[in-house]
Amino acid sequence: MFKVFVNDKPITLTTKVEQETNFKNYLLNTVHIGKVIKDLNTTSLKEVRLIHKDKDKLLKKFLKKLPNVVAGGGKVFNERGEILFIYRNDKWDLPKGKIEGNESIENTAIREVTEETGVNGLKIVKPLETTYHIFKRNGKHRIKVTYWFEMKTNFDGQLYAQEGEGITKVEWLNKEQTAEALENSYANIRGLI
Numbered sequence: 001m002f003k004v005f006v007n008d009k010p011i012t013l014t015t016k017v018e019q020e021t022n023f024k025n026y027l028l029n030t031v032h033i034g035k036v037i038k039d040l041n042t043t044s045l046k047e048v049r050l051i052h053k054d055k056d057k058l059l060k061k062f063l064k065k066l067p068n069v070v071a072g073g074g075k076v077f078n079e080r081g082e083i084l085f086i087y088r089n090d091k092w093d094l095p096k097g098k099i100e101g102n103e104s105i106e107n108t109a110i111r112e113v114t115e116e117t118g119v120n121g122l123k124i125v126k127p128l129e130t131t132y133h134i135f136k137r138n139g140k141h142r143i144k145v146t147y148w149f150e151m152k153t154n155f156d157g158q159l160y161a162q163e164g165e166g167i168t169k170v171e172w173l174n175k176e177q178t179a180e181a182l183e184n185s186y187a188n189i190r191g192l193i
Contacts, residue, residue: 002059004132004143006040008187011134012049013058023047028058033065037134037141062143066134069144070099072109074151075128075192076119083178083193086116086161087169092181094189096146097165105147113151117170118160125150131188148192 002013017025026036028050036048052058073096076084085092097112099105110122128148134141159170173181182190 001055002062002132003188004062004134005187006037006134009040009045010047010187011036011040011062012047013062014049014051015053015055015058017051018049023049025049025051028052028061031065034141063145065143067140067142069142070105071096071144071146072099072105072107072112073097073146073148074109074113074122074124075148076113076117076122076151076153078152078156078172079154080172080174082172082174084113084117084119085171085173085178085181086167087171088165088167090184092185092189094148094192096148106149109147109149110151116162116165116167118158119153119155121153121155122151123153125152128192131192133186133188146188 003010004013013028023046026048029052031050039045040048050062052061073094075094084095086095095113095116097108097116099108103111106124110124113122114120126149128150131146131148133144135144161167161170178193182193
């Protein structure tokens with residue numbers, strides 16, 4: 001089972017057909033994805049479930065429905081156990097960005113964290129869950145596929161918000177601050193933390 005977010009409402013990719021309550025079922029092969037996105041954005045519908053009989057083909061078939069944008073990002077810890085957050089579009093988020101050229105997804109994640117926050121000396125500890133969300137750019141919907149990595153650093157310098165990317169704040173947040181920030185964040189970020 002996979003979840004793809006439209007804002008904070010999920011499209012769940014599943015093999016199970018369940019009785020509809022506050023969600024709608026559609027067959028993945030025949031669904032009109034534009035209608036699903038519109039319904040999630042404009043109605044009280046809480047979730048959409050796209051059904052396909054073969055669990056191994058669920059994600060692959062869904063990703064063919066819209067152009068994909070591949071990105072890498074980091075959940076970065078400092079030596080005090082604080083997590084690095086950025087503030088963009090009036091929400092707390094983790095640093096991430098699009099892959100460039102032939103770079104590996106790991107290099108993308110490290111480069112993007114450094115560019116968006118000024119933090120360097122990053123080391124990847126382990127891969128985390130991959131997230132999926134639908135966004136609109138230049139009037140067209142796309143699926144952002146973000147590969148996340150847990151990282152660590154002993155960086156203790158000045159943080160730098162990449163304002164050209166719409167980032168207005170960069171902060172190390174402790175456990176309590178992280179819990180508060182997650183109240184004003186995205187569903188996939190809450191799932192990573």
